[in-house]
Amino acid sequence: EVQLVESGGGLVKPGGSLRLSCAASGFTFSSYSMNWVRQAPGKGLEWVSSISSSSSYIYYADSVKGRFTISRDNAKNSLYLQMNRLRAEDTAVYYCAKDRPGMALWGQGTLVTVSS
Amino acid sequence: DIVMTQSPDSLAVSLGERATINCKSSQTLLYNANNRNYLAWYQQKPGQSPKLLIHWASARESGVPDRFSGSGSGTDFTLTISSLQAEDVAVYYCQHYYNTPLTFGGGTKVEIK
Numbered sequence: 001e002v003q004l005v006e007s008g009g010g011l012v013k014p015g016g017s018l019r020l021s022c023a024a025s026g027f028t029f030s031s032y033s034m035n036w037v038r039q040a041p042g043k044g045l046e047w048v049s050s051i052s053s054s055s056s057y058i059y060y061a062d063s064v065k066g067r068f069t070i071s072r073d074n075a076k077n078s079l080y081l082q083m084n085r086l087r088a089e090d091t092a093v094y095y096c097a098k099d100r101p102g103m104a105l106w107g108q109g110t111l112v113t114v115s116s
Numbered sequence: 117d118i119v120m121t122q123s124p125d126s127l128a129v130s131l132g133e134r135a136t137i138n139c140k141s142s143q144t145l146l147y148n149a150n151n152r153n154y155l156a157w158y159q160q161k162p163g164q165s166p167k168l169l170i171h172w173a174s175a176r177e178s179g180v181p182d183r184f185s186g187s188g189s190g191t192d193f194t195l196t197i198s199s200l201q202a203e204d205v206a207v208y209y210c211q212h213y214y215n216t217p218l219t220f221g222g223g224t225k226v227e228i229k
Binding site for chain 2: 044047059061062097100101103106108
């Protein structure tokens with residue numbers, strides 16, 4: 001089955017860290033750029049970061065630059081997002097999404113809550 | 117950064133009637149080298165992840181009903197649902213992929229009148 005499954009979300013204190021994972025299956029993961037997109041509770045969609053198929057090109061939203069790091073392991077069909085120095089405004093559901101053009105496949109999302 | 121502005125914020129349409137959602141970008145999304153508009157439309161039903169409906173402004177994804185259509189070029193785009201069905205109740209987003217940062221419109225909530 002073609003799918004993306006995120007994990008690693010949870011409750012973390014401001015200033016803390018979390019590492020999100022996204023497991024891909026059913027398609028040739030190494031052929032596609034991947035994205036992280038987040039959605040704060042009751043709000044719209046916000047692009048967070050993108051990584052090219054071979055990790056040669058990496059991009060971040062200004063709101064996370066210097067705090068978040070995107071990476072991938074094509075051998076493990078996995079995408080990651082290391083999130084450091086978390087803030088309350090980072091509270092959101094985080095989705096991984098396959099690029100194609102347009103984000104053609106989305107995971108179910110993982111909730112990150114930043115609160116003391 | 118390219119700003120994406122959607123209108124209206126919400127609309128209520130009777131079953132079987134047409135729904136039209138507009139999306140305007142602050143810069144052209146038309147890349148002259150390939151004559152393609154770098155614009156996608158998504159549908160997000162309550163409690164679900166977004167689903168890609170249309171890319172290249174007017175190319176419908178496989179499996180998307182043909183009542184959904186995208187049009188426009190440059191900076192002005194439209195998503196049309198030709199005959200609204202109950203299962204089309206959702207929030208719809210436009211998104212550009214012309215450059216980074218990728219940005220989404222604010223969303224349009226479609227309801228049944």
